[in-house]
Amino acid sequence: MNDARSSNDTANGTASSVTARLRDLRRRQRMRSLLVTLTLGILAATLFVADLAFGHEIYPIGDILKVLGGEFVxxxxxxxxxxxxxxxxVGLLAGFAFGVAGVSFQQMLRNTMASPDIIGITAGANLTAVFAIIVLGWSGPSLSAAAVVGGILTALLTVRxxxxxxxxxxxxxxxxxGVAAALNAATSWILVRGDQWNIQQASRWLTGSLASSDWSDVPALAAVTVLAAVPLIALAxxxxxxxxxxxxxxGLGVRVESVQMTVIMLSVLLLSTATASSGPISFVSFLSGPLAMWLNGPHRPAIVQSGLVGSCIVLAADIVAQHIPPTQLPVGVVTSIIAGPILILLIIRLSRKQVLA
Structure with missing residues (x-):
């Protein structure tokens, strides 16, 4: 009897110890996630103000804050x-949307390479936008709507x-x-057949730029970012x-197909709307997820953190694109230059993991 009671006490003590360790681990993970979120939020706010301050003239931070507060200066x-x-x-919102859409795809498909850039969604938005510019002569809201519709139709085709x-x-x-390859070929064919002015306009759009952003782009982008990001965070x-x-x-009660379709459609809506506002700023949706998950720790949802990383990437790239080169560059050129080496390192890392496995 005493031996049995001693065994039970030992088992209970071990279970209590394991439970305490798990509780402590979860607490530390939550603290790390909160710290990462606050740090990224502060960094995004700093880059936001810095992007406003730097230009042909550098304005004092105090005066900028007065303008942001509604005071006339x-x-x-x-x-x-x-x-x-x-x-x-637009850069802040588009970067957040790209980041959230990218990490949602990557986590759902359980593949770091499965960003919307890779699986064709961006290519669909690009094709319809180029068609609208060169063939239909559209611009402004009509062009944005065409890009959104193109991204959504491409997603539906790929899923089907x-x-x-x-x-x-x-x-x-x-x-x-495969769909992305076909759509990119169609985009190139349309570009070849366009006149010089339309080709220049389409090329600027395809590169990804914030140069033509105005207040008319903000309401739809802000509304879609909030309405799509909130459910994605809830489904994380x-x-x-x-x-x-x-x-x-x-077995744990997840409606797998329903969750997958919801995540796909919300992510596509986010990506297409952001692309319509700023053009396809390359690799932001691809980079944001891995960086956020690395900062946030393993096996932790990183939707908000990935969105903030996306905002930081776009704002930092905009500052670099405007002021570092001799002539201003589109934001997408800078993100592509940054993403190239990171993509190579990521592929090497994934290859090493597969070899070790």
Whole structure:
């Protein structure tokens, strides 16, 4: 009896110790996640103000804060409020949207390479935008609407081609790569047939730029960013459970197909709207997720953190694009230059993991 009681006490003590360790681990993970979020938020706010301050003239931070607070400052209210502020707000929102859309795809498909840039969504928005510019002569809201519709239709086509009675993430990625190749070829064909002025306009749009941003771009982008990001944040836990496999997720009460389709459509809507506002700023959706997950720690949803990383990348790239080179560059050129080496390092890292496995 005494031996049995001693064994029970030992087992209970071990269980209590494991529970305490798990509780302590979760607490430290939550603290790390909160610290990362606050740090990224402060960095995004700093880059936001810096992007407003730097230009042909560098304005004092105090005067900029007065303008942001609604106070009229002679000489600054127009320059900051009407010229620089719309550009920076669009950059902040578009970067957040790119980051959230990218990490949502990557976590749902359980593949770091499965960003919207890779699986064709951006290519669909690009094709319809180029068609609207060169063939239809559209600009402004009509052009933005065309890009959104193109991204959504491409997503529906890719999902339909990948569907074989069930949802396969590997098949979706492969189909997306094939669809992207076909759409990029069609985009090139339309560019070849356009006149010089339209080709220049389409090329600027395809590069990804904040130069033509104005206040008309902000309401739709802000509304879609909020309305799509909030459900994606709410679904992050269920998406995280799916990393154990679809059967396990179903056993834990996750409606796998419903969650997958919801994440896909919300992410596509986010990506298409951001692309319509700023053009396809390359690799932001691809880079934001891995960086955020590395900062946030393993097996932690990083939706908000990825959005903030996306905002920081776009704002930092905009500052560099405007002031470092001899002539101003589109933001997408800078993000592509940054992303190239990181992409190579990421592929090497993934290859080493596969070899070790």
């Amino acid at each position: 002679p000489g600054l209210s127009f320059t900051i409020g009407e010229l620089r502020l719309p550009r920076v707000v 081609l990948a569907w074989r009675g069930t949802f396969s993430t590997g098949r979706l990625i492969l189909m997306g790569i 836990r269920q998406v995280d459970v799916m990393r154990f496999g679809d059967p396990m997720a179903r």
